[in-house]
Amino acid sequence: MRIPRVLLPRVLRIASVPRALSAALLLLGLAAAPAAAGTPSPDPSDDGKAPAFAGTSFRTAAEIEQGQRATADGSAGDYLYWSFPADTGQRPTVRATVKLPATHAAETWRIDVYDGLRRRQACQYGAQTRTAAAGAASVELACVLRTVRAWAEPWANDPLPGTYYVRLTAVGLPTADRGLPVGAEVRVDAEDIGGAAAVDGSLAEPLVPGIAADERDGGDGDGSPAVLFGLEPDDGWSSGWWSDRWVWTAAGGVLAALAGVAGYALTRGSGRPSRVPPGV
Structure with missing residues (x-):
């Protein structure tokens, strides 16, 4: 037509x-x-660089990067500590495996995660506490944290960017099992949530523990802080204003x-x- x-x-x-x-x-x-x-988790790092020990307190926590598998030997009843960095928009997942001796009674193991302010962070899901039956070879634990926020109200307990601590220990341990040798493996991965977790605001600095150092207490004399935690994300800490x-x-x-x-x-x-x- x-x-x-x-x-x-x-x-x-x-x-x-x-x-x-x-x-x-x-x-x-x-x-x-x-x-x-940007959704996939970061590529695993070389496990050869991961620490083969764990700290016994927050101050002596062994530093690990996301994607590394850290190992440590200890005794049942010890507190084992690791620390890792987590940035804005990430949802960390902490997994731990405890290798138990050949003979032991029923043991309950627990994994806890704390932020840079040493506030215990709740797990969204995962087997945070598990009981190993008598004679079991190992027990596996997992904790999926909430998404790290760039900023939060002072009264809130939201996870914020900075250093996070992992504490692994046995709870309700039988007296006969105290001091038995155990082995631990810990791995931290993170999923990038992106703009879905973006908020209007950001911290001036990430929550990375440090102490003031000067000539009187053994510092280098230039007034710079002595940082207790030396790791940070591969691409640096996020400024908090940009998201998809x-x-x-x-x-x-x-x-x-x-x-x-x-x-x-x-x-x-x-x-x-x-x-x-x-x-x-």
Whole structure:
């Protein structure tokens, strides 16, 4: 069917609407790609660099990076401590395996995680406490923390970026089993949640424990702090203001603008009275 010349501009405007919407959807898909790419947990580090010991307190906790598998030998009844860094938008998962001696009674083991302020953080899910039957070769524990937030109210107990501590110990240990040799393996992984966990605000500095050092207490004399924890994320601590939520906001603005242009084109074309050309 031949389209009259007078109606041709209106038809072209209407036909351009699906193309504009398709372009907008393509842009939205490209915007979502970076968020999907950041979802996997960080690649495991070389286990050869992981510590083969554990601390006995918060101050002596062995430092481990995300993706490392740290090992330690100890005795039943000891407190074993490790520390690791966690940044904004991450959801850490701590897993521990305790290798028990050949003969032992039923033992209950527990894993606890504390933040940089030494506040105990609740586990979203996971077997935080498990009981090994008498004679069992090992027991496995896990704790999935809440997503680390960039900022929180002073009264809140939200996990904040900085150093986190892992404490592994036996609770309700029979007297006969105290002092028996045990082996422990600990691994920390984190899932990047992205803009879904973004908040309006950020800490001035991550919660990394440190002590003031000067010439009087053995410091280097330049007034710089002596940091107790030396590890940080591979790409540095997040500033807290950027997240992929900005990309989604920009994509939504583009979609809204295109929808407005398409609606204007449709209403402007349908509002004009149609003129029938002579001879039709």
